[in-house]
Structures are given as C-alpha cells and as structure tokens.
Amino acid sequence: GNSVTQMEGPVTLSEEAFLTINCTYTATGYPSLFWYVQYPGEGLQLLLKATKADDKGSNKGFEATYRKETTSFHLEKGSVQVSDSAVYFCALRGPFSGNTGKLIFGQGTTLQVKP
Amino acid sequence: NAGVTQTPKFQVLKTGQSMTLQCAQDMNHNSMYWYRQDPGMGLRLIYYSASEGTTDKGEVPNGYNVSRLNKREFSLRLESAAPSQTSVYFCASSGRGEKLFFGSGTQLSVL
Numbered sequence: 001g002n003s004v005t006q007m008e009g010p011v012t013l014s015e016e017a018f019l020t021i022n023c024t025y026t027a028t029g030y031p032s033l034f035w036y037v038q039y040p041g042e043g044l045q046l047l048l049k050a051t052k053a054d055d056k057g058s059n060k061g062f063e064a065t066y067r068k069e070t071t072s073f074h075l076e077k078g079s080v081q082v083s084d085s086a087v088y089f090c091a092l093r094g095p096f097s098g099n100t101g102k103l104i105f106g107q108g109t110t111l112q113v114k115p
Numbered sequence: 116n117a118g119v120t121q122t123p124k125f126q127v128l129k130t131g132q133s134m135t136l137q138c139a140q141d142m143n144h145n146s147m148y149w150y151r152q153d154p155g156m157g158l159r160l161i162y163y164s165a166s167e168g169t170t171d172k173g174e175v176p177n178g179y180n181v182s183r184l185n186k187r188e189f190s191l192r193l194e195s196a197a198p199s200q201t202s203v204y205f206c207a208s209s210g211r212g213e214k215l216f217f218g219s220g221t222q223l224s225v226l
Contacts, residue, residue: 004157032213043119043205043217044158089157093213100165101148101209102173105157 002027002094006106013080013113021075021109023064023090031092033057033066033073034103038087047075047088080113087111117141121206121218128196128225136191136221138206144216146209147189148173149181151202152220158205164189196225 007022025031032051036044048057053068062077073090090106119140128134140147145166150158160173164183178200180192189208193200201224207215 036215041219043207043219044215045217046214049213100163101146101207101213101215102160102163103158103215105150105159107155107157 002031002092002104004090004092004104004106006088006090006109008107008109010110010112013111015082015113015115016079017113019075019077019080019084019111021088021090021111023073023075023106025071025073025090025092027071027092027094029095030068031094033064034091034093035062035064035073035075036089036091036105038089038108040086044089080111082113082115085111085113119206119208119216119218121204121221123221124219125222126224128193128223130197130225132196133192133194134196135193136204136206136223137188138190138218139188140206140208140216141187142208142210142216143186144208144210145186147183148207148209148215149179149189149191150205150207151175152205153202161191161204196223198225201225 003026034049035047037047038044048059050057050066056065087108091103122137148163149161162181164170167186204221206218
C-alpha cells in the first residue's frame with residue numbers, strides 16, 4: 001500500500017542554517033506529494049505541493065522537488081528563521097483518490113530553530 | 116473569516132463514556148474529513164464526507180461514527196471511549212482542489 005517515511009526529529013538548527021528534511025514514499029502509479037506545516041497550537045497548513053515527476057513546489061523560501069527515480073520529496077530551505085520552528089509533515093495522495101483530501105501522512109519532523 | 120472551527124479544544128473522558136466532537140466550516144466546501152494525530156504516526160484518516168449526505172470510512176474507522184449534518188457541519192462520535200482513542204483530533208475541509216484546511220484540533224484523553 002501507499003506510505004510515507006520522514007526523517008526522525010527533532011531537528012535543531014541555528015538561525016540562517018540550511019535545512020533539509022528527508023521524505024521518501026511508496027505508492028502505486030503517480031501520486032501527488034505535499035508538505036504541510038503545523039505551528040504550535042494550530043492545525044496543519046499546506047506549505048507546498050507537486051503533482052508530477054520533476055515538479056518543484058515552492059513557498060515562503062521552502063522548496064521540494066518530486067523525484068520519481070528515488071521516490072523522494074525532500075524539503076529544503078536555504079536560511080531558516082526562528083519563526084520556521086514547527087512540525088513538518090510530508091504527505092501523498094494516491095493516483096486513485098481523485099481530487100480529494102484523502103492523504104497519507106508521514107510521522108512528522110519537528111524543527112527547532114535557535115537564535 | 117473563521118475557516119474550520121472545532122469544539123471542544125480539550126476533553127477528558129472515562130473509559131466507556133461517549134462524546135461528540137463538533138466541526139463546522141464556513142468556506143462552502145463540499146468535502147470534510149476527520150483525522151487523528153498520534154505521536155510517531157502522523158495523521159490518519161478516520162472518516163470523510165465527499166459531499167452532503169455521504170460518508171465513507173478512512174484508514175482507522177473502528178470505534179467511531181460520523182454525521183454530515185449539512186454542508187457546513189461534520190461531527191465525530193465516540194460511542195464508548197477507550198484509552199486507545201486518546202489522541203488529537205483534527206477536522207479538515209476541502210473545496211474543488213485537494214488543499215486541506217484544518218481546524219485547530221481537539222485534544223482528547225481517555226482514562
């Protein structure tokens with residue numbers, strides 16, 4: 001079945017450091033891939049998405065590229081800020097789930113950025 | 116703009132008690148979802164409703180029931196709570212696109 005695996009956290013970085021959060025997936029066909037972010041005390045928010053191979057999703061300085069050959073969708077940011085401290089979830093929507101919000105989530109990676 | 120509103124924010128139950136989690140959205144979305152979030156396991160889909168009047172099971176439906184009362188409201192009921200249902204519950208909605216809009220969650224503890 002479909003699944004998503006993220007690197008374990010917590011990830012602790014200093015402000016302005018480079019961020020990578022690894023995400024790999026298992027899916028039949030061609031899924032859509034997402035990164036959601038959860039700030040403390042809030043619900044999840046869509047950060048970026050990619051719907052086909054080699055697509056690059058980007059938002060707020062974060063980027064992720066859909067790599068079919070390595071079944072990966074790693075999240076990167078060149079210079080993190082304290083305000084980026086949150087939990088990051090990688091997720092996929094299977095190709096047979098239609099245009100729905102039925103997502104398979106990874107376990108989440110906590111990012112803590114220190115000043 | 117309220118978005119997705121969940122009540123209550125916190126709840127403590129004893130094993131065997133029942134309760135209903137309420138969810139309402141004001142974005143005129145057709146689809147609504149209930150997810151649970153557990154440490155180390157991410158979010159898992161409990162039930163969803165593609166449109167008013169329809170509901171379907173997700174990945175972990177056992178022990179739960181849902182009601183799509185109207186287009187705005189989608190409630191989740193625990194008939195006989197168990198400690199394994201201790202979790203954070205999120206309601207979400209989506210319109211024509213696949214982007215999910217989440218509520219702020221309900222933290223439930225079952226003793």
